[in-house]
Amino acid sequence: ALRVYVMGERGANREPASPADIAAMAALAKRAMEAGALGFSTSRTLNHRTSDGQPTPTLTAAEDELMGIALGLKAAGRGVLQFVSDFADPKAEFGLMRRLVEASGRPLSFSLLQGPKAPEAWRDLLAALSAATAEGLPMRAQVCGRGVGVLLGFELTLNPFSHTEAWKSVAALPLEQRMARLAEASFRAALLDDAVPPGSAAIASRLTQDWDNMFLMAETPDYEPRREDSIGALARARGVAPEAVALDHMMTRGGRGMLYLPFLNYADGGLDPAYDMLRHPDCVAGLSDGGAHVGMICDGSFPTTNLTLWARDRTRGPRLPLEHMVRLQTRATAETVGLLDRGLVAPGLRADLNVIDFDRLAVEPPTVGYDLPAGGRRLLQRARGYVATLVAGQVTYRDGEPTGALPGRLVRGAQDAPAALAAE
Incomplete structure (x- = not known):
């Protein structure tokens, strides 16, 4: 700009x-x-x-x-x-x-x-x-604590058939009408036959047809999936084309099934590199994309995943202490941008707090909402387990629902620490 x-x-x-x-x-x-x-x-x-x-x-x-x-x-x-x-x-x-x-x-x-x-x-x-x-x-x-990538689906910006003439013929239809066409055996066959038309293979294989690095987004999201659970591996095990596996999954939930394609932080098929980055003393947790690429990316759930995956649920490698993950997302982040009046629980600092039921903490599967101007579409992902959220001492969310309190105000520039804390 x-x-x-x-x-x-x-x-x-x-x-x-x-x-x-x-x-x-x-x-x-x-x-x-x-x-x-x-x-x-x-x-x-x-x-x-x-x-x-x-x-x-x-x-x-x-x-x-x-x-x-x-x-x-x-x-x-x-x-x-x-x-x-x-x-x-x-x-x-x-x-x-x-x-x-x-x-x-x-x-x-x-x-x-x-x-x-x-x-x-x-x-x-x-x-x-x-x-x-x-x-x-x-x-x-x-x-960031998980792979960076895109979501694909019939309700989203891209899907594995976006480049095909068959999909283009129905792309502008309302979702229900698209699903009706996709349910027709003849249209399904045409879509699968048209999956990789001449001249488009390069871009298709780079993003929307990287089957061995693409996964089914389940009701319980798995952000460290195994290669043997990729669409390519599932297709080989079933003896079918990967396009058919992808199509069947995207047809679930009334045509709202999604596919997950991580293309950064996942070259090894796991998150060990992210583990080494997160534990490095000069790194902070960031890159939570919560407001851009709204039909492809849903990374606003990074903070919750950082707590659940790394401090509680990871099975494919070492975990990290809960207090370490909290610090990375509170005081360490505040220091990085110069907001020294927050990020700790201490007298004189802003009372910006989350009260969390850690045993219940979880991210739900992404969904699509149409609440932008003119009915614009965006990906959403809710979490459960946040008992209360306080901003400047006022409860703004309780059990994930807004209370109507809006105490937040514009922050102009870096903020100094209170004198008592700075003296320490």
Whole structure:
């Protein structure tokens, strides 16, 4: 937003920023921090694209541009830096981030995930992070406790048949009418025959037909599924096509059955890399995507999964202490963005609390709601076991239902710790 605001079409087209452009961005970043922004974030990943498929305008932003903005935060004396990157060249990219911190003195966090193309690269990044923090640089990695991926289904943005002509012929129909057509034996046969038409195999196999890494979303979600439970493995065991297994499951629940495709943090078919990241002293729990990609991603349940999977339910490897997982999602997160008036249970801090029945705590399967403007669709996922949620001392949710109390207020910028706590 900052780049395009200053540079217009030149910024959107990823042209290099001029010295005047950089000066304008730095000045605006400084003003934003002084007005109460928490920090500056930038995207350097090909996973983020515009609505017409173009890479994000900041993908190739040069170091002088990013340095100018970081120095704008330095001039304000406040604000954090945040990066998401593909780390195509991990050494060079981390070096860039480190130089920004060294020059600006501002804290920086970056998203750290295991990718399928270089499944060990995250270890090198963690080693570089440890070296930087050992020298006193305020840097952290944001990590997540489960695979990052997409949900597929007949009610969602994509399904394994989205690219077929047969599906396109019914895609615009209301769900009930689509299901009626899918129940017809002749249409089902046409859909399966049309599953991978000529010319579309590459994109289909990359995302919507990665059968050996795709799983059935059950009534009790399993976020560390085994390879032998993949759709590909089930199809081979049953002697049928994987497309048929996927189709049958998506037809359940009145056409609302979903498929789960993790493509980050799951290159090994398990969550041991996530375990190592979560226990690293320079990592915090993050990346809970609760408001974007609303027809494909439902990761707002990360915080609950972090507690249930890692502190109670995991069977495929070691667990983590409950108090460790709570700290990662409370005080450690608050410190990362400079909100030092919360994240602990202590006199003088905000009384923002969850009262949890840990034995009952669980995430429910994702569902689709149509409560956005003009009946827009979004994925939802409820949890049970939260007895009460308090914001500033007032109960805002009780047993998962809103009480009507709305005590929350706009937070302008970093918040200092109370004097008594700071003295400790």
